[in-house]
Amino acid sequence: LAMASGTALIYDEEMTTHKLLWSDPVCDIEVPERLSSSYEQLKRYHLVERCVCVPVREGSEEEILLVHSSEHLEVAKSTQTMNEEQLKRVSGNYDAFFFHPNTYRCARLAVGATLQLVDAVMSGKVCNGMALVRPPGHHSQRNAANGFCLFNNVAIAAEYAKVKYGLKRILIVDWDVHHGQGTQYIFEEDPSVLYFSWHRYEHQEFWPSLTESDYDAVGLGKGKGFNINLPWNKVGMGNSDYLAVFFHVLLPAAFEFDPELVIVSSGYDSGIGDPEGQMNATPEVFAHLTHFLMQLANGKLCVVLEGGYHLKSLSESVCMTVKTLLGDPVPQITGEMAPCLSAVESIQNVRAAHKPYWKWLMYEDTSFIQNLSTKSHLLKKADPNPSTEHESKIMPPIKTATTSDSKGSAHLLHVPVHLVKELDKTEIKAFVSGFYADLVKEDKTLLSLGSMLAILDKILKKEVCNGIAESPTAAVSVAVALRHSVRFGFQRVLCVFVGDMQIIPNTDDGKILVIHICEKEQSGKTSSKHYIPLNWKEDAEGNDFFSAVLGFILPVAYSYRPDLTVIAIGPNRSLGISGIFLLFTLLQGLAESRILAVIEDKEINLMQSVAQALVGASTPNFGTYVPPSQEKANKIKILRDQFQQQWKMLQCSVKDGI
Ligand code: X5A
Ligand code: ZN
Numbered sequence: 001l002a003m004a005s006g007t008a009l010i011y012d013e014e015m016t017t018h019k020l021l022w023s024d025p026v027c028d029i030e031v032p033e034r035l036s037s038s039y040e041q042l043k044r045y046h047l048v049e050r051c052v053c054v055p056v057r058e059g060s061e062e063e064i065l066l067v068h069s070s071e072h073l074e075v076a077k078s079t080q081t082m083n084e085e086q087l088k089r090v091s092g093n094y095d096a097f098f099f100h101p102n103t104y105r106c107a108r109l110a111v112g113a114t115l116q117l118v119d120a121v122m123s124g125k126v127c128n129g130m131a132l133v134r135p136p137g138h139h140s141q142r143n144a145a146n147g148f149c150l151f152n153n154v155a156i157a158a159e160y161a162k163v164k165y166g167l168k169r170i171l172i173v174d175w176d177v178h179h180g181q182g183t184q185y186i187f188e189e190d191p192s193v194l195y196f197s198w199h200r201y202e203h204q205e206f207w208p209s210l211t212e213s214d215y216d217a218v219g220l221g222k223g224k225g226f227n228i229n230l231p232w233n234k235v236g237m238g239n240s241d242y243l244a245v246f247f248h249v250l251l252p253a254a255f256e257f258d259p260e261l262v263i264v265s266s267g268y269d270s271g272i273g274d275p276e277g278q279m280n281a282t283p284e285v286f287a288h289l290t291h292f293l294m295q296l297a298n299g300k301l302c303v304v305l306e307g308g309y310h311l312k313s314l315s316e317s318v319c320m321t322v323k324t325l326l327g328d329p330v331p332q333i334t335g336e337m338a339p340c341l342s343a344v345e346s347i348q349n350v351r352a353a354h355k356p357y358w359k360w361l362m363y364e365d366t367s368f369i370q371n372l373s374t375k376s377h378l379l380k381k382a383d384p385n386p387s388t389e390h391e392s393k394i395m396p397p398i399k400t401a402t403t404s405d406s407k408g409s410a411h412l413l414h415v416p417v418h419l420v421k422e423l424d425k426t427e428i429k430a431f432v433s434g435f436y437a438d439l440v441k442e443d444k445t446l447l448s449l450g451s452m453l454a455i456l457d458k459i460l461k462k463e464v465c466n467g468i469a470e471s472p473t474a475a476v477s478v479a480v481a482l483r484h485s486v487r488f489g490f491q492r493v494l495c496v497f498v499g500d501m502q503i504i505p506n507t508d509d510g511k512i513l514v515i516h517i518c519e520k521e522q523s524g525k526t527s528s529k530h531y532i533p534l535n536w537k538e539d540a541e542g543n544d545f546f547s548a549v550l551g552f553i554l555p556v557a558y559s560y561r562p563d564l565t566v567i568a569i570g571p572n573r574s575l576g577i578s579g580i581f582l583l584f585t586l587l588q589g590l591a592e593s594r595i596l597a598v599i600e601d602k603e604i605n606l607m608q609s610v611a612q613a614l615v616g617a618s619t620p621n622f623g624t625y626v627p628p629s630q631e632k633a634n635k636i637k638i639l640r641d642q643f644q645q646q647w648k649m650l651q652c653s654v655k656d657g658i
Pocket of ligand 2: 269306307
């Protein structure tokens with residue numbers, strides 16, 4: 001069975017006909033232009049033509065009744081023939097909603113568009129996709145419209161996927177800045193739907209101001225543990241706060257849950273410039289969030305528009321999301337990477353609240369939890385004119401270069417052998433003579449260095465995004481690669497070594513950060529603060545590496561913000577195939593997805609997996625989640641305590657004086 005590929009885009013202009021007919025300062029931000037300007041921007045970036053355009057349809061009454069009461073459906077239906085005065089009166093029965101004579105029709109299209117997306121993804125027609133819809137859905141409840149929402153598009157989609165495709169586990173990620181309390185109510189007792197929401201809360205000051213939006217609302221009955229709320233108690237949250245929540249809350253839960261389908265309640269009012277959210281996250285962060293979620297459920301990801309009221313910020317963020325769904329390189333995140341104190345407090349609270357329900361939190365130390373104070377924290381003011389200007393580049397489908405034989409995917413670009421030979425031995429000798437001359441006596445080594453440099457040059461010149469080099473001695477190839485990259489002008493190179501490797505010392509000027517994953521303690525190298533040994537042997541089933549990647553490697557890598565990543569696989573690697581795959585796919589979020597892989601020839605059977613990871617094939621099934629042993633959980637904790645002052649994205653609790 002061929003792996004699904006392609007990205008669906010679902011949009012219909014008719015959903016711009018729903019509009020506010022009278023003056024209402026609460027509702028007047030939910031305008032038709034939200035949809036049209038997003039679609040226009042997608043066209044400008046040539047993204048529409050790269051997607052599979054799937055038509056909308058009306059959601060059926062039966063489908064709407066999967067979630068809503070017939071009373072609610074009848075009220076909505078009855079508004080089609082009302083005059084303005086009557087519409088205004090019915091609208092007044094709800095908190096923040098407006099009816100237009102075409103609202104019912106649009107809401108049915110919004111439901112239908114979402115279900116078309118689920119069908120396209122579940123049937124394998126596409127791998128993932130986005131539906132641009134109005135009215136939005138996540139505030140809508142069984143028996144009520146609320147917060148600009150009439151029918152709960154995403155909730156209906158989840159019920160539909162359960163019924164039609166027999167799904168047992170669906171993850172809903174609600175990154176809208178408001179709490180999707182409607183969705184929470186619908187799935188509160190349902191363990192088959194994991195609902196995650198972050199939202200502006202400000203200790204219940206912010207709309208909808210509910211106690212049940214706080215971190216201690218974990219679900220009810222059988223659904224306990226399957227509702228995760230991350231309240232933002234300050235405005236001004238930014239990229240690092242969002243990413244910290246993904247690393248330390250959402251992603252570990254999601255990998256343990258192991259969903260069969262992921263649906264995003266994709267509101268962009270959590271983006272910079274939005275008048276509702278007052279947050280600081282830039283459009284690029286949505287590329288990262290999307291990239292992470294693409295690693296779940298075999299890549300089956302349905303993104304459905306909710307809020308977003310700053311037209312420029314909204315449309316840029318929509319483009320970032322769709323570009324990432326299409327598999328383009330992930331743009332770099334700018335700015336200092338450190339979550340603010342208030343965000344860390346929220347993360348700590350939700351981890352403590354969920355400890356009873358999740359294996360990944362099993363060894364969480366919550367003995368220190370007291371009544372957390374809410375110390376004031378210096379916050380940057382939201383910039384009303386976000387810097388969202390990005391050059392539109394249509395990236396070629398070829399992203400990966402390799403000199404090895406065709407063992408991977410058809411997407412690989414093969415560097416012709418003559419190109420390698422062109423780099424003649426004396427040239428290479430001359431190049432390495434200054435620093436590693438004694439290491440390169442063998443012809444075999446020289447030839448491999450030549451081919452590695454040919455690939456690295458293609459990466460440095462941005463002709464390809466990533467590449468794989470085979471080497472008789474990975475340590476030597478990497479040493480040369482690092483030296484060359486720094487000379488080329490890279491300021492920060494992240495180097496992840498897997499296996500027993502003699503690490504050739506580098507000028508320790510902070511331009512290289514080494515994370516060394518190996519089984520045994522390495523001696524005498526711990527002096528440098530840019531060398532981090534991670535002694536880790538993956539368990540027999542080969543899937544307890546999540547906690548190390550999410551809890552340590554990614555936070556360090558995101559704190560460092562490399563402009564190139566080098567991953568070297570040497571002898572006696574202590575990670576299995578799934579651990580290595582995870583490393584490659586997740587580190588593609590860094591350095592604009594630039595990765596040089598160096599594989600020692602003894603490990604060349606890994607070539608195909610690495611190539612698949614680098615061309616963006618969806619993550620294979622990792623099997624049943626295995627929590628780390630207490631010893632390993634402890635190891636992560638100790639490393640975190642040791643490095644969190646230097647690499648601040650590691651911070652996930654406020655004890656020990658952050
Ligand atoms: C979908 C959405 C916001 C409602 C705000 C009402 N709704 N004050 O973003
Ligand atoms: Zn919202």
